[in-house]
Amino acid sequence: MISLRNIDKRYGGVAALNQVNLEIARGELVVLIGPSGCGKSTLLRTVNRMTEPDGGQIIIDGKNALASDPVLLRRSIGYVIQNVGLFPHLTVRENVAVVPHLLGWDKAKRLQRADEMLALVRLDPARFGGRYPGQLSGGQQQRVGIARALAADPQLLLMDEPFSAVDPITREQLQEELLRIQRDVRKTILFVTHDIDEAIRLADKICLLRDGAVVQYADPDTMLRHPANEFVARFFGQEPVLKRLARYSVADFVRIDAASVAAASAAVAAGADSVPLHAGARAALSKLLGGLPLLAVTDTTGAIAGLVTLVDLTLAESPAARDELAA
Numbered sequence: 349m350i351s352l353r354n355i356d357k358r359y360g361g362v363a364a365l366n367q368v369n370l371e372i373a374r375g376e377l378v379v380l381i382g383p384s385g386c387g388k389s390t391l392l393r394t395v396n397r398m399t400e401p402d403g404g405q406i407i408i409d410g411k412n413a414l415a416s417d418p419v420l421l422r423r424s425i426g427y428v429i430q431n432v433g434l435f436p437h438l439t440v441r442e443n444v445a446v447v448p449h450l451l452g453w454d455k456a457k458r459l460q461r462a463d464e465m466l467a468l469v470r471l472d473p474a475r476f477g478g479r480y481p482g483q484l485s486g487g488q489q490q491r492v493g494i495a496r497a498l499a500a501d502p503q504l505l506l507m508d509e510p511f512s513a514v515d516p517i518t519r520e521q522l523q524e525e526l527l528r529i530q531r532d533v534r535k536t537i538l539f540v541t542h543d544i545d546e547a548i549r550l551a552d553k554i555c556l557l558r559d560g561a562v563v564q565y566a567d568p569d570t571m572l573r574h575p576a577n578e579f580v581a582r583f584f585g586q587e588p589v590l591k592r593l594a595r596y597s598v599a600d601f602v603r604i605d606a607a608s609v610a611a612a613s614a615a616v617a618a619g620a621d622s623v624p625l626h627a628g629a630r631a632a633l634s635k636l637l638g639g640l641p642l643l644a645v646t647d648t649t650g651a652i653a654g655l656v657t658l659v660d661l662t663l664a665e666s667p668a669a670r671d672e673l674a675a
């Protein structure tokens with residue numbers, strides 16, 4: 349889908365990008381990560397030519413992107429940034445319909461498309477479509493940003509720290525939504541973040557940059573288990589097994605046999621804490637590390653579905669550990 353070949357970009361004496369090579373397959377979600385100033389945003393922005401590289405080739409779907417009209421190229425690529433950049437004087441529905449409008453779709457079609465996209469990001473079009481961006485929370489605005497980026501059905505989506513301006517709980521919800529949307533619509537996504545857990549949770553592949561160059565490009569498991577060098581190992585830090593938990597939810601570990609459901613019900617009746625099935629495994633782990641023997645797990649209706657324990661999350665029962673044993 350995308351081939352970046354020998355991309356160079358210099359600002360004065362600084363090499364922001366230095367011979368970057370990257371192959372991204374159709375439908376893959378690739379996260380760019382690395383220390384501040386390593387070139388993540390610059391690399392992302394060369395793909396839609398908001399930054400023109402000094403050298404190298406960008407091939408998108410077999411076409412030379414550096415030879416195409418940059419305005420048309422940008423319209424064909426979805427783009428989501430940190431503070432969304434919604435137009436304050438347009439309604440939510442009109443904001444989502446901006447690119448279809450630029451592409452000349454007729455009004456009925458583009459408004460219908462906007463409503464479909466709002467529903468996709470779980471904003472009720474009847475309730476939110478007519479509001480103005482200033483009447484939404486930060487997380488809701490971010491959802492509108494995603495709906496807008498998807499409105500013209502681009503195959504490629506560029507996301508530059510899209511979730512970094514929201515609180516941690518909203519951020520987790522948005523990550524969950526993005527994974528769900530990705531299961532539904534499968535786009536090729538290039539995603540910049542500073543957040544290691546976010547990278548591990550979302551990425552099919554992580555590209556770790558340093559001083560404008562690619563240090564390692566691999567799936568998160570490989571990156572954590574087989575860091576290419578000391579820099580990669582230090583960047584991802586301690587406890588790689590726990591970090592890999594970021595990719596899993598409580599549903600991957602829950603015990604649902606009758607005895608477990610009974611034990612969980614008794615624990616809740618005695619005042620024990622619970623987590624929903626879709627909660628992240630790391631969130632459950634931090635509760636358990638607070639000294640709880642078990643956590644009850646609830647389903648979408650709030651009914652008790654089973655339980656998880658510390659052992660479930662950290663030892664051989666975990667999918668991560670099973671992978672390790674199988675490897």
Ligand SMILES: Nc1ncnc2c1ncn2[C@@H]1O[C@H](COP(=O)(O)OP(=O)(O)OP(=O)(O)O)[C@@H](O)[C@H]1O
Pocket residue numbers: 359362363364382383384385386387388389390391542
């Ligand atoms: N317009 C510009 N003019 C001059 N230097 C620039 C410009 N844009 C980026 N740079 C420099 O290029 C390098 C890479 O910047 P870039 O913004 O791509 O890094 P980043 O990894 O996205 O950083 P951060 O994580 O801090 O957002 C940095 O040294 C930066 O100072």
